[in-house]
Amino acid sequence: MAQECRAGELIPLDRVGIVRWRGDDPEGAIAVLTDLRSAEGEVNPLLQARRSYRALAPDPIPHETLVRLVEAAHLAPSCFNNQPWRFVIAEGEALERVKAALSGGNYWAKSAPAILALASHRDLDCKLSDGRDYYLFGCGMATGLLMIQATQIGLIAHPIAGYDPLAVKEVLGIPKEYVLITLIVVGKPGDVSTLSGKHRAIELGPRERKPLSAVLAWNKFTDLSQTEGT
């Protein structure tokens, strides 16, 4: 039986590449297929495009778009499907008060039209006897999906750790016993000249990563400090 699909959505109907497309422009389907095909064997183009950019335009982001970002995050897998993520979207006066709690190095986030707070508590997710508390892991995965969704719609979603957590929790009414894991600064791309020289260089420079050999081993764990820089 054919699956329902929304306009502009591709639904794979089988594993040999037959898809169903509903939309006004059949060429849209061809463009999406071409993109997917050309990315075959490569890292997903959205993952390649995502960067923690800092130059943000102050243009407001519609509520439904912000909700869509959280919807994407909410599709993340979690231990026992516990869904430990709790988001608070700050706008207006709350946003201004959150901005006042940012650390100095995060001056650039003051032009953001919205900031999402992500909080959780270890009791909201699996706690295994060897110390594996999975709530932070689950929230990290949710954040990853949120960032990819943002990239897809041309938004920047930049997670940060530099803020006064007690002050932000107070502003947003997040219970003391929760961990305020990150703030996710959201906005459209803005003017790079507003950034410090250091940040402008990062913004316009190539993405920096350790070589894959420093983080990937086959069959036997490798002491990363031995391989770093190789």
Ligand SMILES: Cc1cc2nc3c(=O)[nH]c(=O)nc-3n(C[C@H](O)[C@H](O)[C@H](O)COP(=O)(O)O)c2cc1C
């Ligand atoms: C948990 C976490 C905390 C971060 N905190 C900050 C921060 O306080 N300020 C900032 O400018 N960037 C922050 N970042 C962004 C990182 O600097 C950035 O992800 C890293 O340099 C890699 O760059 P990329 O995301 O563009 O690939 C943070 C990222 C993560 C995941």
